[in-house]
Structure formats: C-alpha cells, structure tokens
Amino acid sequence: MHSAASKALFEQQTSKLEGLLLDERNWRVVERAFPILDTVFRHEGRIALRVRMQCDDWNEQPPSIELMNEAGEFLAALPTGSNVFNSSSHAITHRPFICMAGAREFHTHSSHLTELWDNYRSRSGYDLGGILTQVWHAWLKSTP
C-alpha cells in the first residue's frame, strides 16, 4: 500500500482512541503518530503492559507488536495464562511475542505461515483498535 494511504488508514483507525474509552479501559496512549501506536494498559493490582504497534505498511501487513514495561523496556518474559503471549524467542525479532492473528509475529512464525494475513485483514476486529483490544482482553485474562 502507498505510504500516504497507509498513513491515512492509520489515522482514521486510531482517531477515536480518546476520552471515555481510554478512561473506561484504563489505557494511556503514549504515542499515536504513524507508523507508531504506543499504548499502556493498566489495571488495579497488575503490572502495567506497554504495547507498541509498528504499523508500517498498514494494512498490507499486520502490525509488529512490541511488548514492554511502562518505562519502555522490552519484556524478557510475558504474562502467563493466555496462549496469546508467547515467551519464546521469535525467529525474526528474537523477543517474546504476541501469537495471535493480527500480529505480524504470528503470521511470520513458522507454525502459522499458512494463516495468511490477507484472510484476516478485512474481518471484524482486525482493524488497529480491534487488534489492540484483542491483546488487551488476553492480557486481562493472564497473570500477573
């Protein structure tokens, strides 16, 4: 996709991440400037999770999702209790990763090469806000 079109789609799909929604979900948007969507999830009694989505070439390819602590340091191990969080080293990023359709690391993982992003990207819940929401729901079910 042309970069300008990618940027326009990014801006359209992230423009509503504001106000009551962020309050209700206890999200803090650290950065929202193409191609980066950087958000912190907080929840009482839990360690915050920072989710930085690298959305270059959106939506020809899914976002690469980086997982960090609130200070921006990459996590060496991910929350447990949800198979969306995979603490093994990804062959490309060499870091723990999100193993869920909609994350670039899923679609480039050797176990999922046949699960093409093209089959997901027009589905409900696979816009940028939808993917972020899916990661959030997985995080809420995980520990710690």
Add this chain to the structure above:
Amino acid sequence: MTEDQVTGNKKTDSHVDVVILTTSGSYPSTGTDSVPSHQKVRQQLKKAAQALGLVDTDTWVAKVGGREIDPEKSYIDNGLTGSVRIDFGPREGGGGA
C-alpha cells in the same frame, strides 16, 4: 427511583442512560441514549454497530465496569441501572505457536 452514581441525579427505574464505547467511536457520539430498562442490551449494541460501521459483532464482548454482561438479557437482568457505559470490542483470537 435509583441514584445515579456519577451525577447523583434521581432517575426512574424504567430507563437507563447508555453510551457504548468502542475503538471506532462512541454511540451516541455525545451524551447518552435513554433506553428502556427492560430492553435487551443487544438492541442498543446493534444500533451502535450500524452507526459506527462495525460488522460481525455478535461474538464481541460487552463489559460494564470491567464485568462482562449478557447482551441477550435486559439492563435490569444484567443488574444495570442509572448511567451505563458499555465497553464493546472483539475477544482475543486463539494463539499458540
């Protein structure tokens, strides 16, 4: 009569004031809709989906105050009164490498 926990206003039990929050926007876009308390939550979710251009939302999760509610039940049957903020979004997909 119940007391709205946010504003302290007295309200009748026959209606709730509802806003639906999604990453694609809120419905209504400003303020709230007054909805019969006995109405199924699903009805307002469908209105929101139509207004916000959302498709295939039947499997999405609706939460109020972090608690998942049942859209096929009414506001009353979900224990909801007064001002109601519904957080609506897709469940996480399956993972596993």
